[in-house]
Amino acid sequence: MQNNIEIRNPATGEVDAVIPAITAAELDVTVNVLKKGQRSWSKVPLQQRLDCIIEFGQLILANKQELAEILTRETGKPITQSLNEIAGAQNRIEHLKANASRWLSEELITTEGTTHEKIVYEPLGVIANISAWNFPYNVGFNVFLYALAAGNAVLYKPSEFATVTGIRFEKYLYQAGIPEDVFKCIVGDGQIGQRLLELPLAGYFFTGSYKTGVHIATTVAHKLVPVQLELGGKDPLYVTDDIVDIKKAAILAAEGAFYNNGQSCCAVERIYVSDKIYDQFVEAFIEEVASYTIGDPMMQDVFIGPLTRPAQLTVLDAQVKDALAKGATLRLGGHALEKNGYYYAPTVFEHCNHEMELMKEETFGPLIGIQKVTSDDEAVRLMQDTTYGLTAAVFSSDEERAMTILEKMDTGTVYWNCCDRVSPNVPWSGRKNSGLGSTLSAQGIRAFVQPKAYHLRP
Numbered sequence: 001m002q003n004n005i006e007i008r009n010p011a012t013g014e015v016d017a018v019i020p021a022i023t024a025a026e027l028d029v030t031v032n033v034l035k036k037g038q039r040s041w042s043k044v045p046l047q048q049r050l051d052c053i054i055e056f057g058q059l060i061l062a063n064k065q066e067l068a069e070i071l072t073r074e075t076g077k078p079i080t081q082s083l084n085e086i087a088g089a090q091n092r093i094e095h096l097k098a099n100a101s102r103w104l105s106e107e108l109i110t111t112e113g114t115t116h117e118k119i120v121y122e123p124l125g126v127i128a129n130i131s132a133w134n135f136p137y138n139v140g141f142n143v144f145l146y147a148l149a150a151g152n153a154v155l156y157k158p159s160e161f162a163t164v165t166g167i168r169f170e171k172y173l174y175q176a177g178i179p180e181d182v183f184k185c186i187v188g189d190g191q192i193g194q195r196l197l198e199l200p201l202a203g204y205f206f207t208g209s210y211k212t213g214v215h216i217a218t219t220v221a222h223k224l225v226p227v228q229l230e231l232g233g234k235d236p237l238y239v240t241d242d243i244v245d246i247k248k249a250a251i252l253a254a255e256g257a258f259y260n261n262g263q264s265c266c267a268v269e270r271i272y273v274s275d276k277i278y279d280q281f282v283e284a285f286i287e288e289v290a291s292y293t294i295g296d297p298m299m300q301d302v303f304i305g306p307l308t309r310p311a312q313l314t315v316l317d318a319q320v321k322d323a324l325a326k327g328a329t330l331r332l333g334g335h336a337l338e339k340n341g342y343y344y345a346p347t348v349f350e351h352c353n354h355e356m357e358l359m360k361e362e363t364f365g366p367l368i369g370i371q372k373v374t375s376d377d378e379a380v381r382l383m384q385d386t387t388y389g390l391t392a393a394v395f396s397s398d399e400e401r402a403m404t405i406l407e408k409m410d411t412g413t414v415y416w417n418c419c420d421r422v423s424p425n426v427p428w429s430g431r432k433n434s435g436l437g438s439t440l441s442a443q444g445i446r447a448f449v450q451p452k453a454y455h456l457r458p
Helices: 024-041 046-062 066-073 079-086 091-106 136-149 162-176 190-198 210-223 246-262 277-288 310-325 375-384 399-406 440-448
Strands: 002-006 015-020 106-108 114-121 126-131 153-157 184-185 204-207 227-230 235-239 270-275 328-333 346-352 367-372 391-395 411-417 449-456
Touching: 002 162, 015 091, 015 162, 015 210, 015 328, 024 126, 024 153, 024 184, 024 190, 046 066, 046 079, 046 091, 046 136, 046 162, 046 204, 066 079, 066 136, 066 162, 066 190, 079 091, 079 246, 091 136, 091 440, 106 310, 114 399, 126 136, 126 190, 136 153, 136 162, 136 204, 136 227, 136 440, 153 190, 162 184, 190 210, 204 210, 227 328, 227 367, 235 246, 235 375, 246 277, 246 391, 270 277, 270 375, 277 328, 277 367, 310 367, 367 375, 391 399
Parallel strands: 126 153, 126 204, 153 184, 204 227, 235 270, 235 391, 270 367, 346 367, 391 411
Antiparallel strands: 002 015, 106 114, 114 449, 328 346
C-alpha cells in the first residue's frame, strides 16, 4: 500500500501539497538501478562529473526565486533567508570546482627504485543521504554533490518537511546531465528511512538529531561501511569584559541565536557574559531582538517566521516553564503567538543557570538564555558543561585571550568574534553527541572515496 506525504505550510498550518511516498518494493528496485548506474558513472572523467555539478548550480540560481518560495512554504524560513541559503550554498560548488581534482586524483608516492607506489581513490558505491529540513541546500550539497563528484550514486531522502525541495534537486540534477540511474530522490517517512538502513548500501550520511543518529549508527554497524553523522548542538557564546563595541556584539549574538528561528545546529543556544558588562549587553541584546519583524515569511522584511514543526512548540513551552520555575527572569516572549501556523515569540531569559533545561538541552527554536560569569575560568567550565561538541564562540578584543579559551573547547568548530558560520574551506564536524566524521574541506571530499594502494614493479 502506498502512503502519501502531506506538505503543510508552517505559516498557515494548511496542506500545501500531497506527494506519493515510495514503497519498500520500489525502493529495492531503485537500489539495484543505482548500483548499475554507479559503475558507469565512476568511469566518467572527473571533469565531466564536475561540469554536471557546475551546470546544476547554474540551474539552481536561474530558478532561485521559485525555489526560495518553495523552501519558505515548506519550512517557514523567511524568504530573504531562503534566498540567502540558495545563493550561499553555491560556495560548495565553487569549492569542488577548485579542489576536487586535487583530492580525488591518484597520487604517485614512489617513482624510483624497484617498486613504484601510488594511491588511487575509488568511490564508495551507492550511498544513502538522509538529509535535514532546516538548511536543505547547505547540508544536502555538503553530501550529495561531493558524493557525485567522487563517482558515487546517491539515494537521497529529504526530510518530510523539505520534500518538494528534494524533488527539485533531482529535477535540476537530471537537467544538468546527472544520469537518472545515479541520483534518486525518495519520498517517505520514518518507515522508509528504516528500510534504507536494511539495504546493502556502501555508506550512510545523516543530518539530524542525536537520537536518530545513534539509531542509524547502531543499526548499520554490522555492515562495516562508512557512517557520517551531523547532529545537534548546544552551542555556547562567551562575551568577555574587554569587548569594545558591546552593542555590535549583542547584535551579532542575537542574529546567531535567532536566524532561521534558531533552527540551526550551530545556532547560539546559550550566552555567558562577564559581570562587568552584563547589564549593558543584556539591554542591547533585548533591544535588538525586540526590533525583529515577525510574520508572514513571504514578506521581505520578516526576520522571524513560524517554526517548521508544530511539535517544537511544546518543547519550547516546557523549557520556558522550567526556566521560570528555577528562577530565570523572562525579558521577552515566552509563549506561542496567536496566529495561524506555528509561531513562537522570540524569547529571552536572563539570570539563568545550569539547573535549567534551556542551558543544557538542545532548544532548536527562538529561545535563548543568558548567564552572568565572573571569570574566564567560570565561562570555560560552563561552556564545557554539555554532552554536545559542535561549535563554541568567544567575543573579545584580545586575540590571545580568545585563543586561550577556544583551545580548551572540545568542539569541532570555534569562532572568534563571529558565530553560526560554515565555510567549505574547513571541516564541518562535531564531537561527542554532535556527530561523527567531517563534511567540507579536503576531508569532506575524501569522505566519499576509499583509498587503494598500488605496489608496482615495472
